[in-house]
Amino acid sequence: MSIAARSTYHHGDLRTALVEAGMALVREGGPQALVLREATRRAGVTPNAAYRHFANHQALFEAVRAAVLGVLAAAMEAELRQAERLRDPAERARGMLAAVGRGYLGFARAETGWFRTAFAFGVHDVEVPADPARTAAKGLNPFELLGHALDAMVHAGVLPAERRPGAEYLAWSAVHGMALLIIDGPLRNASAEQQQALGARLLRMVELGL
Amino acid sequence: MSIAARSTYHHGDLRTALVEAGMALVREGGPQALVLREATRRAGVTPNAAYRHFANHQALFEAVRAAVLGVLAAAMEAELRQAERLRDPAERARGMLAAVGRGYLGFARAETGWFRTAFAFGVHDVEVPADPARTAAKGLNPFELLGHALDAMVHAGVLPAERRPGAEYLAWSAVHGMALLIIDGPLRNASAEQQQALGARLLRMVELGL
DNA sequence: ATCCGATGTGAACGATGTCTACATGAATCG
DNA sequence: CGATTCATGTAGACATCGTTCACATCGGAT
Numbered sequence: 001m002s003i004a005a006r007s008t009y010h011h012g013d014l015r016t017a018l019v020e021a022g023m024a025l026v027r028e029g030g031p032q033a034l035v036l037r038e039a040t041r042r043a044g045v046t047p048n049a050a051y052r053h054f055a056n057h058q059a060l061f062e063a064v065r066a067a068v069l070g071v072l073a074a075a076m077e078a079e080l081r082q083a084e085r086l087r088d089p090a091e092r093a094r095g096m097l098a099a100v101g102r103g104y105l106g107f108a109r110a111e112t113g114w115f116r117t118a119f120a121f122g123v124h125d126v127e128v129p130a131d132p133a134r135t136a137a138k139g140l141n142p143f144e145l146l147g148h149a150l151d152a153m154v155h156a157g158v159l160p161a162e163r164r165p166g167a168e169y170l171a172w173s174a175v176h177g178m179a180l181l182i183i184d185g186p187l188r189n190a191s192a193e194q195q196q197a198l199g200a201r202l203l204r205m206v207e208l209g210l
Numbered sequence: 211m212s213i214a215a216r217s218t219y220h221h222g223d224l225r226t227a228l229v230e231a232g233m234a235l236v237r238e239g240g241p242q243a244l245v246l247r248e249a250t251r252r253a254g255v256t257p258n259a260a261y262r263h264f265a266n267h268q269a270l271f272e273a274v275r276a277a278v279l280g281v282l283a284a285a286m287e288a289e290l291r292q293a294e295r296l297r298d299p300a301e302r303a304r305g306m307l308a309a310v311g312r313g314y315l316g317f318a319r320a321e322t323g324w325f326r327t328a329f330a331f332g333v334h335d336v337e338v339p340a341d342p343a344r345t346a347a348k349g350l351n352p353f354e355l356l357g358h359a360l361d362a363m364v365h366a367g368v369l370p371a372e373r374r375p376g377a378e379y380l381a382w383s384a385v386h387g388m389a390l391l392i393i394d395g396p397l398r399n400a401s402a403e404q405q406q407a408l409g410a411r412l413l414r415m416v417e418l419g420l
Numbered sequence: 421a422t423c424c425g426a427t428g429t430g431a432a433c434g435a436t437g438t439c440t441a442c443a444t445g446a447a448t449c450g
Numbered sequence: 451c452g453a454t455t456c457a458t459g460t461a462g463a464c465a466t467c468g469t470t471c472a473c474a475t476c477g478g479a480t
Contacts, residue, residue: 008445010444010445010446035435035436035437036436036437036438037435037436037437038436047436047437047438048438048439051438051439056437056438057436057437057438
């Protein structure tokens with residue numbers, strides 16, 4: 001449905017075809033790899049056709065980023081579901097925070113190109129992606145998932161309520177920063193075990209220091 | 211020395227002229243704003259002249275980044291010098307860690323374009339910049355300054371020695387992540403007071419959780 | 421004084437984002 | 451059912467960018 005030459009004059013659903021081509025480009029190569037002309041090429045269409053669906057390159061990029069954020073959210077939710085099985089409420093709440101962090105870091109390591117794209121030049125507002133198919137049931141974005149975990153911690157008495165406001169920024173800072181150190185920074189050559197160990201230690205630091 | 215048309219055929223010191231032009235470009239506009247041809251234009255020189263000093267665009271970019279890292283290190287050292295005045299060793303060690311973090315976050319807020327450039331697509335190895343004039347006496351890079359502060363904490367008994375190894379990654383993660391949230395993320399619209407308060411709280415979290 | 425290596429110039433190529441004008445065809449409406 | 455309209459795609463062009471190849475110019479070593 002992407003590279004194939006099309007018989008009909010109209011494409012059918014060029015918009016999503018372009019976004020999907022963009023996601024493929026960006027998956028390896030990161031944000032720089034999103035070149036409008038190549039995306040149209042893969043969709044079997046003239047470069048200008050893209051302008052019927054996106055105002056410019058940046059608009060296409062934002063659409064791709066939104067889709068990528070949906071994938072990230074799904075990865076985080078997958079981890080969350082495991083933690084939610086824990087019986088003890090305090091244990092579960094702590095597990096949820098760790099799960100959110102693990103999902104985030106794991107995604108950064110496994111899908112570097114996508115991760116870089118998701119946060120290229122800023123986290124922005126982390127909008128919920130428009131495509132509901134790619135989003136999990138609740139439709140929460142990564143940031144909201146983190147808030148969810150923190151709420152659970154307060155509810156379970158693991159985190160004092162007065163420290164709840166703003167806590168997502170502290171936790172997110174730590175995890176996001178480590179993700180960058182891992183994919184591009186001094187930890188990029190560390191073994192997977194070392195990376196995971198440091199990640200776990202970071203999450204303990206956050207939990208302790210919050 | 212930059213825009214001026216030159217009378218001599220040879221420029222004199224085109225290499226540093228290009229780096230300085232690049233720094234100006236990147237200061238506003240961030241990494242994307244470093245366009246080779248514009249840098250040569252500002253140096254009053256033909257585009258190809260750049261290739262006598264840099265293998266390609268990326269090489270020029272790396273040179274600019276190195277210079278920017280030097281400025282960042284200087285900003286951090288300025289903050290450090292204030293903390294080093296404290297008498298009580300424990301107090302001083304803790305103050306040094308906070309100073310390093312403050313310098314980092316302050317630089318990110320004050321020089322967004324430069325900060326983005328310094329860490330565009332990865333922290334890499336954070337090399338010491340080649341230009342000694344821009345570097346402070348010790349010639350330490352940002353990462354080493356952080357290690358310095360942590361060493362002081364161990365020495366002062368504020369940080370258990372067994373937790374020292376790897377601690378720079380945890381601290382850097384937190385501070386770097388928050389810097390990104392501030393310049394591009396959900397905290398970009400927060401007031402300077404809120405940003406500073408969150409920064410201070412983050413640093414307390416790190417100190418406590420390390 | 422002469423040569424030569426370092427440095428800068430000139431013209432060109434392919435690629436990219438984007439603009440303006442034109443072509444096509446599916447849906448709407450008489 | 452046929453004409454028209456409007457969303458969608460095409461054609462061609464432009465400015466800009468990074469980069470290459472051949473040539474020009476100069477300053478310092480011989």
